[in-house]
Each structure stands twice: as structure tokens, then as C-alpha cells.
Amino acid sequence: MKMRIAEVALDGKTRVLLLLLYHTCSGLEVTAPPSQTALLQSHVVLPCTFSVNTLLINPQFLGIIWSFGTKELLRFDNKEKVVSDGVSFNEQAARQGKASLTIRNVTIANHGTYKCLVIYSPDRMSREIQLNVEAKPTVKIHNKYLHKNDKNVVDCSITGFFPREIRVTWLRNNIEILNKSEIGTFQMDADGTFRVNSSIVLTPAQIQDHPSIACQVEHVSQPEPIQDDFSVTYKAKPTVKIHNKYLDKNDKNVVDCSITGFFPREIRVTWLRNNIEILNKSEIGTFQMDADGTFRVNSSIVLTPAQIQDHPFIACQVEHVSQPEPIQDDFSVTYKDECKRNCHLGLTAVLLGLLIISIISIFAIYYISRKYIRKKKKKYLQQFQVSHIHKEHVRGNEEKVNLFCMASKCPDVVKVTWMVTEEDRRPIIISDSYAIKDEEAGPLINHEYTVKTDQRKDNGLQNATTVLSFNPTTSSHKNTEIKCKLQCAGRCEERTLNFSFCYKKPSVKGPIDLSLDDSGNVLCSLTLENFYPRDIQIKWTCGVGNNQELPSTEDIKYDSDYTSRCNSICTIPWKHFMGPGSKVRVTWTHESLDQPGYQELSLKDFPWRPVMDDIEVPSLVHDREAKLRCVIRGYFPDNLEVKWLRREAGKPELYEVSTGYKYKIPVLEIIQGSDKTYTCTASLIVSVLLKTEHKSEFICRVTHPILETPLEKRTGELTVTRIPTVTVKPDGYTLTAEILHFYPKKITVTWSRTKQNDVLQNNFEPYEENKYTVSEMSPESDGTYTLISSITATYTYQYNKQYKITVKHESVKSPIEKIFQQQKDGTFEDVTEKHLTLN
Numbered sequence: 151m152k153m154r155i156a157e158v159a160l161d162g163k164t165r166v167l168l169l170l171l172y173h174t175c176s177g178l179e180v181t182a183p184p185s186q187t188a189l190l191q192s193h194v195v196l197p198c199t200f201s202v203n204t205l206l207i208n209p210q211f212l213g214i215i216w217s218f219g220t221k222e223l224l225r226f227d228n229k230e231k232v233v234s235d236g237v238s239f240n241e242q243a244a245r246q247g248k249a250s251l252t253i254r255n256v257t258i259a260n261h262g263t264y265k266c267l268v269i270y271s272p273d274r275m276s277r278e279i280q281l282n283v284e285a286k287p288t289v290k291i292h293n294k295y296l297h298k299n300d301k302n303v304v305d306c307s308i309t310g311f312f313p314r315e316i317r318v319t320w321l322r323n324n325i326e327i328l329n330k331s332e333i334g335t336f337q338m339d340a341d342g343t344f345r346v347n348s349s350i351v352l353t354p355a356q357i358q359d360h361p362s363i364a365c366q367v368e369h370v371s372q373p374e375p376i377q378d379d380f381s382v383t384y385k386a387k388p389t390v391k392i393h394n395k396y397l398d399k400n401d402k403n404v405v406d407c408s409i410t411g412f413f414p415r416e417i418r419v420t421w422l423r424n425n426i427e428i429l430n431k432s433e434i435g436t437f438q439m440d441a442d443g444t445f446r447v448n449s450s451i452v453l454t455p456a457q458i459q460d461h462p463f464i465a466c467q468v469e470h471v472s473q474p475e476p477i478q479d480d481f482s483v484t485y486k487d488e489c490k491r492n493c494h495l496g497l498t499a500v501l502l503g504l505l506i507i508s509i510i511s512i513f514a515i516y517y518i519s520r521k522y523i524r525k526k527k528k529k530y531l532q533q534f535q536v537s538h539i540h541k542e543h544v545r546g547n548e549e550k551v552n553l554f555c556m557a558s559k560c561p562d563v564v565k566v567t568w569m570v571t572e573e574d575r576r577p578i579i580i581s582d583s584y585a586i587k588d589e590e591a592g593p594l595i596n597h598e599y600t601v602k603t604d605q606r607k608d609n610g611l612q613n614a615t616t617v618l619s620f621n622p623t624t625s626s627h628k629n630t631e632i633k634c635k636l637q638c639a640g641r642c643e644e645r646t647l648n649f650s651f652c653y654k655k656p657s658v659k660g661p662i663d664l665s666l667d668d669s670g671n672v673l674c675s676l677t678l679e680n681f682y683p684r685d686i687q688i689k690w691t692c693g694v695g696n697n698q699e700l701p702s703t704e705d706i707k708y709d710s711d712y713t714s715r716c717n718s719i720c721t722i723p724w725k726h727f728m729g730p731g732s733k734v735r736v737t738w739t740h741e742s743l744d745q746p747g748y749q750e751l752s753l754k755d756f757p758w759r760p761v762m763d764d765i766e767v768p769s770l771v772h773d774r775e776a777k778l779r780c781v782i783r784g785y786f787p788d789n790l791e792v793k794w795l796r797r798e799a800g801k802p803e804l805y806e807v808s809t810g811y812k813y814k815i816p817v818l819e820i821i822q823g824s825d826k827t828y829t830c831t832a833s834l835i836v837s838v839l840l841k842t843e844h845k846s847e848f849i850c851r852v853t854h855p856i857l858e859t860p861l862e863k864r865t866g867e868l869t870v871t872r873i874p875t876v877t878v879k880p881d882g883y884t885l886t887a888e889i890l891h892f893y894p895k896k897i898t899v900t901w902s903r904t905k906q907n908d909v910l911q912n913n914f915e916p917y918e919e920n921k922y923t924v925s926e927m928s929p930e931s932d933g934t935y936t937l938i939s940s941i942t943a944t945y946t947y948q949y950n951k952q953y954k955i956t957v958k959h960e961s962v963k964s965p966i967e968k969i970f971q972q973q974k975d976g977t978f979e980d981v982t983e984k985h986l987t988l989n
Contacts, residue, residue: 178202180866185279185281190258190343192256193255194253209245213271214249214267214268237251238251257341258343260283275866291304293305295413296357297472301352302351306348307347308365309339312344314336316368318333318366319367320350324362328350331348361382363379363381364377383413385413388409388417390468391410393408395481395483397484399486405421406448407421408448409446411444417468419432419449419468421451421466433451434448449466464481480537482643534558536556541649542554551651553634554616557643560611566603567580571633572630601617604616628651630648653682656678663676664751664756670723674751675719676717678715681715684706686706687740688716692733702719704718727756728789733751734751734752735749756856760782760790762862771838772838772872780863782829783828785854788828793806794806794850795850795862797848815833845868849864850863870893872934873961874889874891874897875889876955876968878968884943887939888938892935901939902956903951952970952981954969
């Protein structure tokens with residue numbers, strides 16, 4: 151029993167020794183591509199494979215670590231596996247040399263450099279992979295119906311793309327490039343992708359004959375440009391008219407509205423009562439196309455007696471793409487029985503007049519005529535109509551509001567009175583006691599308010615339009631009641647509008663946008679939108695403590711909802727960002743804000759961060775010079791520092807490389823690109839020695855003011871080759887070749903000779919293996935190898951027979967050859983140079 155235990159212990163010890171011996175010769179090699187590209191929301195595999203010189207990988211010595219920047223994503227060893235969310239890893243494949251990492255549902259945040267570190271104790275090796283995330287843009291043209299005889303602004307939105315660089319081209323008929331297009335400010339969405347708008351102004355000449363207009367976008371995510379396009383279609387605005395405006399007071403009434411001459415076909419019809427949408431259903435008829443290609447349609451609505459009480463104001467309102475605001479026809483309800491009663495009274499008066507004419511004198515006839523005129527005037531008075539108060543915002547240097555009210559079909563001049571009751575104040579009355587009968591008369595002014603009334607005759611009846619104008623303020627017009635009273639021949643109509651001037655706080659459209667101009671200055675741009683009123687103050691400052699104010703330009707525009715947007719641009723020399731703690735701040739003040747809003751940025755916020763390519767490593771041959779190159783691109787400003795570091799074979803420490811007899815560091819080659827960023831090439835010239843450079847590693851380290859930590863790229867462990875020295879010594883009928891000091895070990899030696907009766911001495915055939923011998927390869931003290939090979943030739947009467955040795959090794963591109971010619975006495979002559987000259 152004791153003997154068996156001893157044998158087992160001995161066997162176990164032997165196995166441990168064999169494992170250690172087996173592992174010592176591991177020769178770890180890690181392979182990974184320098185970069186990988188993935189589309190947004192896709193799954194991507196970052197390949198990383200490794201190999202060892204042993205037949206099998208022993209999991210006891212294996213460890214794998216994946217990291218992204220300073221964050222560790224995965225750690226795997228023989229005992230456990232720790233994986234972060236969003237990534238996956240095949241444990242079984244890892245034990246077979248495949249350490250690839252899968253990232254699921256790629257986002258913009260995944261864009262960057264990943265590191266695959268493989269440990270096969272005690273060896274360790276890493277490779278970096280740059281993951282470039284791309285998102286393809288969506289292109290859409292929004293306004294595709296154009297005015298035929300006017301300039302048209304066409305907008306195109308490009309959304310959801312990454313990286314930011316795109317090219318937008320407008321095309322006519324897919325051939326002609328349309329110049330003078332504009333591109334807006336780039337905005338970043340919550341998912342990290344970008345959006346931007348492009349617009350172009352098309353003249354009437356450019357849209358003749360219904361051409362095709364395209365917005366074409368080129369982006370790195372797509373091999374071919376993508377576009378949205380449309381064939382030009384002309385739009386025409388509708389004409390709106392209500393036909394039956396006299397209604398039965400005690401019965402339901404059907405009111406018809408015709409909408410004609412519009413294109414395209416899509417419209418929205420709304421019936422209003424006193425400027426409030428009618429709730430009961432209206433009906434719209436069948437669309438008809440006229441000869442000119444435009445459409446017509448009728449809409450009708452049934453009004454109940456309750457809905458037409460108190461002479462309400464009825465409107466047929468139409469919304470159509472050809473007009474930014476709805477258009478409408480409207481009327482104040484007049485009852486049919488009133489019309490009939492007036493007609494009967496008139497007829498009675500006429501009959502009475504005829505009877506009186508027969509019995510009284512001419513004076514009586516004159517009296518009856520005057521009475522008839524008064525009755526006729528009263529009849530027209532029943533047709534007197536007054537609209538509700540319309541509101542219009544006027545866009546200029548100051549906010550201005552126009553309120554206008556219209557009166558029609560008055561037999562006399564219309565008298566106008568406006569009354570404004572501001573919150574907690576006494577009413578202000580502006581009475582147009584004298585009627586303005588033509589445009590030459592001036593407006594009626596009351597300090598804050600201006601009234602102008604225009605009176606015109608149409609078919610013997612008076613039409614009037616009166617306008618109240620003022621500059622609104624939040625302090626005076628938060629809650630204001632405005633009345634307009636219009637008098638016609640003793641009849642008075644009054645309309646009321648509750649006016650509220652509310653402000654809106656400005657919202658910030660994204661962070662400060664940065665770009666570079668031709669002089670190397672930084673263009674800072676900020677857009678504020680959806681604010682009301684228009685007045686806003688924006689100030690740019692820079693520095694530390696007592697900040698210096700900087701000049702800027704502001705472009706304020708109005709939006710369709712009467713709010714405003716402002717784009718502020720400030721040009722800043724980049725040196726203003728370089729001081730310790732120096733920041734640029736933009737501050738805005740607005741009436742809606744309790745305290746100013748602001749944004750700020752420093753040099754760390756610049757988007758122009760340096761990106762390093764992999765180090766270019768040429769073939770390294772002993773006792774020759776080799777030039778290592780690393781390209782750093784896309785950075786600004788030009789404050790880049792580059793250092794070369796070296797790690798000796800088998801040691802973890804890094805040493806900075808400096809110019810000397812062994813190393814030369816040329817001056818950085820720096821160029822400035824069309825986008826005003828810089829690209830530089832850093833080089834290191836190495837005098838290569840097998841003993842010092844083999845399995846060593848060089849690191850290129852970059853520092854820049856934008857970077858919080860330096861960037862670096864590594865060569866990985868270097869492989870150095872040494873060219874063999876081939877010497878052939880004849881000794882009687884024997885040729886002995888010495889192949890000295892070559893590395894690596896793998897080498898191929900072949901002997902050959904010319905064929906029988908070959909006069910040209912140019913055709914060689916391989917020498918049989920048993921005709922020559924090769925000694926065992928022997929290592930040298932400097933880590934290289936030596937090989938001795940010989941052949942024995944048999945003397946024949948065929949003189950001038952040639953023998954050739956060919957040596958193939960990875961350190962030389964072409965094989966090394968030596969050629970010897972046998973003489974009459976059986977000895978050999980070296981004819982290598984002569985053979986090369988002849989060939």
C-alpha cells in the first residue's frame with residue numbers, strides 16, 4: 151500500500167512538472183483588427199483571438215479582461231466571469247482562443263476605443279480596437295406644394311445621423327445643382343445623433359414645367375447618397391362664399407358654403423358661431439375638378455333656432471396648405487320674417503300712397519315720397535352687419551397688435567367708438583366722433599392707442615373697417631377687455647374681445663454649437679426659441695473672475711405661433727480658452743425670467759479631440775534602421791505633445807525615448823485640413839538590434855489641453871529578424887555551406903544542379919536528399935542560429951557542371967543563392983557573380 155501511494159505521489163509531481171514545462175513554452179500571441187464599424191441599434195462583435203505555442207490552452211493560466219476607456223466591461227478567469235450590461239462573451243470559445251466581445255443594441259455612447267487584454271500567466275498581451283458607430287440619416291422635404299409666380303422657400307430636415315459630418319446638395323431634375331442653399335445649426339438629440347435643417351429659395355423660373363426637386367445627403371454611413379424628392383406641383387388658394395344668409399327664426403336652417411379654385415385637394419372646413427367652433431356635425435360634399443385642374447366642394451350645416459338667437463355671427467372657415475392662416479366668409483344672422491314684414495309694410499305704404507294721390511294735392515305726393523325714402527332706409531338698416539373683432543400681431547422692431555372690426559351695408563356713415571379697460575384701471579375711450587371718409591385723413595390717437603377707420607361706399611351702402619393699434623406689455627395687458635361699438639343710423643352693434651398678453655420663457659435649443667472660421671477663431675452659437683415678447687438681451691463673456699465682455703451678433707426671427715427665436719453668434723480667439731480655469735459664458739435676460747439663464751464652456755468642451763491611428767511598424771531587420779510612424783488627426787488647437795516610450799522585453803517598466811546614437815525623433819509633420827483641424831505625423835527612427843529590440847515594445851503617447859488623460863498606441867511585442875550569412879567552402883568533391891547568425895529559426899536550404907548535356911548551364915534540378923547531408927541546427931550565444939549543409943559531387947567527364955545552394959528565410963524578400971561550377975580536375979569555382987551578369 152505504501153509503495154502505491156508513493157508511486158501516485160510521484161506520478162502527480164511528474165504531471166505538475168510537465169505542466170510547468172508545457173506552459174513555459176506558451177509564446178502568447180493576441181490578434182485583433184485596429185477598428186470596427188457598427189450601425190446604431192445593431193449588434194457588433196469586436197474580434198480578439200489569441201494563440202499559444204502549446205497544443206492545448208490550459209484554463210488554469212488564462213485570464214481575459216475587456217475595458218472601454220477607464221471602465222472594465224468584462225473579467226474572465228478559470229474561477230469566475232463578470233460581465234457588464236449590454237455585452238456578452240462566449241466562455242467556451244475563450245478556452246479555444248476566441249476572446250471576442252459582443253455589444254448588443256449599439257448606441258452612440260459605445261463609440262470609442264476598446265482594449266482586449268489576454269493573460270496567459272506569466273505572459274500578457276493586449277490589443278486596442280476603435281469602434282466607430284454610425285447612424286444613417288433620415289431625409290424629408292416638408293413643403294412640396296409651391297406658388298407658381300412667387301419665390302418659394304423649401305425646407306429639408308436631416309435627422310438621426312452620426313457622426314456629424316454630412317454634405318447636403320439640392321438638385322433640379324437630378325442633374326442641375328441648385329446653389330445658394332442654407333444649412334442651419336446642428337442639434338444633438340437625446341440619443342446622441344444629430345439633426346439639421348437645410349433650405350433653399352426657388353425662383354419662379356426654376357420651378358417652371360414641373361421639375362423634380364431633390365434634397366440629397368451624403369454621409370459616411372451610406373455608400374450611396376440618399377435623398378427625398380418631389381415633382382413640383384403648384385398650389386392655389388380657395389375662394390370661400392356663404393350663399394344663404396337669411397334664416398328662419400323658428401325652424402332649422404341649412405346654410406351652404408362653396409369652396410372653389412383650390413389645389414391640392416386636402417382642406418379642413420370648420421363652422422364657427424361667434425368665433426367659437428360649432429359642435430354639431432357639418433357635411434362636406436363630393437370634390438369636383440374644374441378645367442384648370444383646381445378643385446371645388448360644398449359644405450353645409452344645419453342650424454337650430456337656439457343657435458341663431460340674438461343675431462349671432464356665423465363663419466365658414468377653411469384651412470389649406472396654400473395659406474398660412476385660415477380664410478373664411480361670414481355674416482351676422484338676419485331673420486326672414488323681418489325681411490317679409492318690412493316688405494309688407496312697404497307694399498301697404500305704396501297702396502296708401504296711390505289712394506292719397508287720387509284725392510290730395512302735389513304736396514301730399516311730396517310728403518308720401520319722403521316717407522317712402524325713410525322706409526327704404528329702414529329696410530337697408532336691417533342688412534347692416536358687423537364682424538367680430540379680429541386680432542393680428544405685427545412683426546417689427548417692437549411688438550404691435552392690430553385689432554380690427556368690419557361693418558357693412560349701412561345706409562349712412564358708420565360711427566366708431568373703442569373702449570379699452572385695462573386690469574384694475576378705468577376704461578379708456580377713443581371715440582371716432584368724426585367719420586374718416588378717405589385715406590388722407592389722419593388716425594385718431596390716444597397716447598398708447600391709435601384708431602384709424604376707413605369708410606367706403608359700395609352700391610350706395612357704406613362699408614367701414616376700423617383698426618385699433620397698440621404696443622402690448624405684460625404690465626398693462628395681462629387681462630384687458632376691449633369693446634368696439636359701431637353705430638349706423640341709430641342702430642348700435644357692440645363687439646367684445648378679452649385680450650391677454652402672456653409671456654413665454656425662452657427655451658435653449660441644445661448646447662453651445664462650436665465651429666472654426668478661416669482665421670482659426672472659435673465660432674460659438676446658441677439658439678433660444680419659443681419666447682415672447684420679442685425683446686431679449688444676450689451677453690457673451692470670457693475669463694476668470696472679472697470676465698471680459700465679447701462682441702456678438704443676434705438674429706431674431708418670428709415663428710408661426712407668434713413666438714420668437716434668436717440665434718446668437720460670438721467669434722472668440724481660441725487663446726481665450728487657454729488660461730487655467732478660463733471659461734466662456736453666454737447669459738440671457740428676458741422679461742419672463744426671474745433670473746438670467748446661462749450656459750458656459752471651456753477647452754474641455756471642444757469637440758476637436760485628437761484621434762490616433764495604429765502605429766505603422768515596418769519589417770525590423772537586425773543592424774538596419776526602421777521608421778515607426780503614428781498619425782494623430784482631427785485636433786484643435788495646435789498644442790499637441792508627443793512622447794515615445796519603450797518597454798524592454800520581459801519587463802513592465804516604461805522608459806522615455808530620446809534622440810541619441812540609437813534613436814532619432816524627427817520634427818512632427820503638421821498640416822491643417824479644410825475643416826481647420828490639425829493632423830500630425832509622429833515618427834521614431836530605430837537602429838534595430840536583435841538583442842535589444844526583439845520582444846520589446848514602443849508606445850506613442852499624446853497629450854493635448856482638451857484631454858483629461860493622455861492617449862497612447864502600442865506596437866505590441868516586436869519581432870526582429872536577422873539576415874543569414876551564407877558561406878560555401880569547396881573541399882575536393884565536397885561543397886560545405888555555413889549559414890550563420892540567422893533569426894528566427896525557421897529556414898529552408900535546397901541544393902540543385904544542372905541537367906545532363908545542358909550547354910547553357912541554366913536549368914537546375916533538385917539534388918537528391920541522400921546525396922547531401924544537413925547537420926543539426928545549433929543556437930548561438932546572441933540568440934541566433936547556425937546551420938551547416940554539405941553535398942558530395944561525383945566526378946564525371948561532363949565538365950562545367952554547376953551546383954547551386956538556395957537559402958529561403960523571412961528576413962529576406964528574395965532567396966540567397968550561391969552557384970559553383972565543377973572544373974576539369976573536379977574542383978569547384980564560384981561563378982555566382984558571372985551567372986547573375988549573364989542573366
